Each structure stands twice: as C-alpha cells, then as structure tokens.
Amino acid sequence: MGLLDSLKARLGPAKGKVSDLAHRHGDKAHHGVDKAAKVVDEKTKGTYSDSIHTGADKAKGAVDRVAHKDEPSTGRGDTFVPPTPPSPPSPPPAS
Template sequence: MGLVNNLKAKLGPAKGKVSGLAREHGDKIDRGLDKMAKTVDQKTKGKYSDRIQSGTGKAKDAMDRLAHKDDRSGDQGGEGTPGTTTPGSPPPAS
C-alpha cells in the first residue's frame, strides 16, 4: 500500500494544476473537441456520427468535472479550494 499512497501524494499537485488549466482554457478545449469531432465525422463520411457526438459530449463533461464546474450557470469559480463549494452554490450530486 505504500506505493499507492506515494503515487497519490505525488499526483495530488498535478491534479490541481490540470484542474486550473482546464478552468483557464476550457473554452479552447471545447472548441478543439468540436473541431476534432467535425474532422473525424467528415473523414468517416458520417458513418459514426452518433458515437462521435456521444464521445465528444462525454469528453466535455469530463473536462467540466475536472475544472470543477459543478454549476453550469456561467460561474467558473477560480477562487477557492478544489472540491469545495462556494456559499449559495448547490451541493455536489451524490
């Protein structure tokens, strides 16, 4: 178990950095995902459109979770500790 705990301790700061980058550049990431999905859809001549759209949506949702965008009303946070909610925001879904 020492190895797992050691890895978690080392990856903790990296997760915080990635979360901050996702929060800061989320719009660019979304545009990139949309552009990639469109290109792949064109290359496959629409054969996998459903799967491409589904995968793109899942990737965007994962990116939003990583950026801690629990509230999609436009408030992107940026202040505070990752994993906490701000006063007045809804609690995370269980």
Template sequence: MGLLHNLKARLNPARDKVSDLAQQHGDKIDQGLDRAAKAADEKTGGKHSDRIESGTGKAKHAMDRLAHKPGPGAGDDTFTPPEGPPPTS
C-alpha cells in the same frame, strides 16, 4: 503513512494544476474537441456521428468536472427522487 496516502499527497499538486489549466483554457479545449469531432465525422462519412457526438459530450463533461464547473445535472452524486406521486403502471 501508507503507500496510497503518500501517492495521493504527491498527486494533489498535479491535480490542482490540471484543474487550474482546465478552468483557464476550458473554452479552447471545448473548441478543440468540437474541431476533432467534426474532422472525425467527415473522415468517417458520417457513419459514426452518434458515437462521435457521445464521446465528445463525455470528454466535455470530464473537462467540466476537472475545472469544477457545475453542468447540467451537476451536484453531488446522491439520488434525489422526483417530486409528486409515484408513477402508476
């Protein structure tokens, strides 16, 4: 077995544990992210609201992926073209 294969085999139980915890406590984690975002927004006087909101959304998306929850646009990472005729320019 190669080094990478050994490493993956050893990390799988940890990944499964993190996934289980994310499933069990996802709502609490989301609430904590919202509170942290609100506190950061207040501390910066709203100057960076868009960046804070974007970062919070990315963190929540990452948590959903860890918990294996399908979210908006979830599924496989393959491109599916929209139905209908192609747009004209």
C-alpha cells in the same frame, strides 16, 4: 507502498494545476474537442456520427467537472440531498 499509492502521491500536486488550466482554458478545450470530432466525423463519412458526438459531449463534460471540482456545490446534482419525508396527517377534529 503499492503502485497506486505511489502514483497518487506523484500525481497529487498536478491535480490543482490541471483543474486550474481546465478552469482558465475550458473554452479552448471545448473548441478542440469539437474540432477533433468534426475531423473524425468527416474521415468516417458520418458512419459513426452519433457515437462521435456522444463521446465529444462526454469529453466536454469531463473538462467541466475537472474545472469546477473545487468550487462549491451548485445544486445541479453534485451532492445527494435526501427527500423530505411526508408530513404526518393531522388528527381528526374533536367532537
């Protein structure tokens, strides 16, 4: 068994717990990310403000993905839906 297989086997049971925690406490995680982003932005005196906010948004998105991973698809792009093929043209009228 390789290192990655061993790691996956050990972390498998924690996956559900992490998802449950993210689902129950997502609002607190979002608040923590916002608070950390604010502190970092203040420490850098706004120099990296755009990058900090982009990173914070990505972190909050990751929390949301973990929290909703086991829920059914919401149609927000979670699954691929193939486009509907165009309908064939109608035949010309008979004379």
